[in-house]
Amino acid sequence: MQQLLTHITKYSALSEAAQNELQVHFRKITYAKNEYLLKEGQVCRHLYFLETGALRGFYNLDGKEITHWFGFENDFVTSFHSFITGEPAVENIQLLEGCILWSISKDALTALFNEYHEIERLMRIAYEKYYIRLEERFVNAQFKTAGERYANLLRQTPPIIERVSLGYIASYLGISPETLSRVRSKF
Amino acid sequence: MQQLLTHITKYSALSEAAQNELQVHFRKITYAKNEYLLKEGQVCRHLYFLETGALRGFYNLDGKEITHWFGFENDFVTSFHSFITGEPAVENIQLLEGCILWSISKDALTALFNEYHEIERLMRIAYEKYYIRLEERFVNAQFKTAGERYANLLRQTPPIIERVSLGYIASYLGISPETLSRVRSKF
DNA sequence: TTCGTTTTTTGATAAATGTCAATAATTTAA
DNA sequence: TTAAATTATTGACATTTATCAAAAAACGAA
Numbered sequence: 001m002q003q004l005l006t007h008i009t010k011y012s013a014l015s016e017a018a019q020n021e022l023q024v025h026f027r028k029i030t031y032a033k034n035e036y037l038l039k040e041g042q043v044c045r046h047l048y049f050l051e052t053g054a055l056r057g058f059y060n061l062d063g064k065e066i067t068h069w070f071g072f073e074n075d076f077v078t079s080f081h082s083f084i085t086g087e088p089a090v091e092n093i094q095l096l097e098g099c100i101l102w103s104i105s106k107d108a109l110t111a112l113f114n115e116y117h118e119i120e121r122l123m124r125i126a127y128e129k130y131y132i133r134l135e136e137r138f139v140n141a142q143f144k145t146a147g148e149r150y151a152n153l154l155r156q157t158p159p160i161i162e163r164v165s166l167g168y169i170a171s172y173l174g175i176s177p178e179t180l181s182r183v184r185s186k187f
Numbered sequence: 188m189q190q191l192l193t194h195i196t197k198y199s200a201l202s203e204a205a206q207n208e209l210q211v212h213f214r215k216i217t218y219a220k221n222e223y224l225l226k227e228g229q230v231c232r233h234l235y236f237l238e239t240g241a242l243r244g245f246y247n248l249d250g251k252e253i254t255h256w257f258g259f260e261n262d263f264v265t266s267f268h269s270f271i272t273g274e275p276a277v278e279n280i281q282l283l284e285g286c287i288l289w290s291i292s293k294d295a296l297t298a299l300f301n302e303y304h305e306i307e308r309l310m311r312i313a314y315e316k317y318y319i320r321l322e323e324r325f326v327n328a329q330f331k332t333a334g335e336r337y338a339n340l341l342r343q344t345p346p347i348i349e350r351v352s353l354g355y356i357a358s359y360l361g362i363s364p365e366t367l368s369r370v371r372s373k374f
Numbered sequence: 375t376t377c378g379t380t381t382t383t384t385g386a387t388a389a390a391t392g393t394c395a396a397t398a399a400t401t402t403a404a
Numbered sequence: 405t406t407a408a409a410t411t412a413t414t415g416a417c418a419t420t421t422a423t424c425a426a427a428a429a430a431c432g433a434a
Contacts, residue, residue: 117304127314141329142361174329179254
């Protein structure tokens with residue numbers, strides 16, 4: 001829990017009172033490798049903070065699993081579309097390693113927004129950060145070659161290669177496993 | 188101005204007081220076609236609401252202009268990366284048509300966040316909407332073919348074809364103008 | 375360890391898209 | 405309205421990446 005508070009107060013300062021209230025509402029949960037945090041069709045009503053471990057978000061397209069994001073230590077994870085709109089999720093969230101997570105429901109979070117302006121501010125700032133992170137990834141995806149995308153990934157998230165299988169990384173980069181294998185052999 | 192207020196209060200309700208305060212700080216500006224709202228290297232210190240017109244964001248890569256987004260009526264536009272981080276913008280914002288815009292400085296907006304919780308809430312909700320919109324575009328960009336991307340664009344933003352030249356649309360879709368021309372001939 | 379399973383690599387070929395060049399169509403400005 | 409400039413289309417060919425198949429390597433459970 002301390003790790004969560006330490007992490008988020010880097011975004012924006014929080015009073016003792018707000019921190020205590022967050023402690024009340026975040027619940028610790030652990031999952032084992034390969035378990036699912038969310039399956040497509042379910043509404044995702046929780047926001048999760050990933051303390052330890054790794055997971056992936058993927059959806060099914062023409063019978064294939066498309067891994068479109070990974071979560072690691074200190075990431076907030078959820079199916080953002082489902083969490084925000086309340087619609088059923090299109091994606092699945094699956095654990096790649098055993099994880100320690102902290103979970104808060106959307107209802108609890110919404111109530112905290114009403115009570116503590118500073119918590120809503122923190123969320124606004126978190127969204128800013130996540131927005132520009134996604135924007136970078138988008139530009140990378142659409143306007144760079146497979147090799148450049150892999151190089152960027154190595155630069156930005158080096159430990160990913162030891163922790164995630166090549167097949168998932170290829171999917172994440174939007175290329176076939178064979179192409180990634182060939183790209184990689186040139187490094 | 189009424190259009191701006193009508194639009195944003197769909198996101199979240201605003202008190203009279205907050206609405207009045209916004210009216211004080213948003214300033215109307217007009218630009219002619221082809222003018223620049225922002226050039227790369229400048230820090231973007233303003234958030235703009237586009238009342239009428241169209242514009243594009245683009246950056247230079249290997250001597251080519253990459254158009255990575257468009258703005259139309261009722262869009263908020265800025266160089267989000269620069270606006271959020273305060274770093275010089277990598278992108279340019281250029282008018283595709285004469286535009287009527289409403290502008291607010293980051294400083295003024297930050298001050299309003301302190302004064303009005305409800306304005307910061309509105310911004311939080313706006314970021315949520317913009318986040319999932321970008322997420323959809325990202326998935327579209329990375330995991331769909333050129334033809335599918337064009338079909339989606341037609342479905343989601345039909346008037347775009349009458350208002351924006353094929354070259355810019357091709358760039359936006361991450362394909363060459365020739366490929367887009369061929370894709371289009373099959374419709 | 376060892377066997378069976380999964381993952382990664384490699385090769386051959388196919389499909390999608392890019393590039394360059396020429397022409398046609400459209401737009402713009404005098 | 406016309407001529408020049410810009411934008412869009414078409415063709416030929418090159419490049420990138422995908423797909424299918426097989427072999428090699430790595431991993432995991434008994």
